[in-house]
Amino acid sequence: MDIHTNIARRLRELRDAKGWSLEALAERSSVSRSNISLIERGESSPTAVVLDKLATALGVSLASLFEAAGDDAGQAPSPHAAARDQAVWTDPESGYVRRNLSPPAWSPIQLVEVHFPPGQRVAYDTSLRDAEIYQQVWVLEGTMEMTVGERVWRLETGDCLAMRLDCPIVYRNPTSEPARYVVALCRTTN
Structure with a gap:
């Protein structure tokens, strides 16, 4: 999976888990709704500063935005990272x-x-x-x-x-x- 697609997926997952709209995340992060929307569609290459604002608003570490997707086969995520x-x-x-x-x-x-x-x-x-x-x-x-x-x-x-x-x-x-x-x-x- 492309890194921007992975960031998009992870950001949507974290926002959905909070039950927040794009507007709610925009308000809490000081990142525009349109910018968040572009990031979530994988159409933007956000800076580290923008990603940190989003992570802070979501209450997670910046590294959390880069976490890989779970296994689609329903298996537990691997404890190994090649x-x-x-x-x-x-x-x-x-x-x-x-x-x-x-x-x-x-x-x-x-x-x-x-x-x-x-x-x-x-x-x-x-x-x-x-x-x-x-x-x-x-x-x-x-x-x-x-x-x-x-x-x-x-x-x-x-x-x-x-x-x-x-x-x-x-x-x-x-x-x-x-x-x-x-x-x-x-x-x-x-």
Whole structure:
């Protein structure tokens, strides 16, 4: 399945589970109804910032929007994720590339690998969600600067930073070299 089709399906599933109309999600996310409609039809390539606004409004992690569809044969989702089957998505604004590493089987932990281009920046206006979501960012290569709330952290190769997703977060590669890192997310429900 194409990544935009997968995002479309997942967004519709999450919105339907809440019983929300397009208007209700638009109001809660500050994303226009027409933009949400285009995304749900797979006709738009939304930015990471738009996807984060939608995820925040729905009370889920951004990674949840990339989760694979369940097996149509009624079988339980697989606990295995072959590299060739992992969803890969590129943010059209910053060019950062994210790969969902986690298998389709539900787990409170999600793993995402990110390749972040030099000189790029992505700002998420993250706020409280229905579920508590925590994440750790482990830099595998390069340098990242992360602003969590009002605190700025410079992460070098091998560094790891833990945070709760309840305040604005800015990812920035301040160098002329690409960076690569893994994000581990853990979600709990209230």
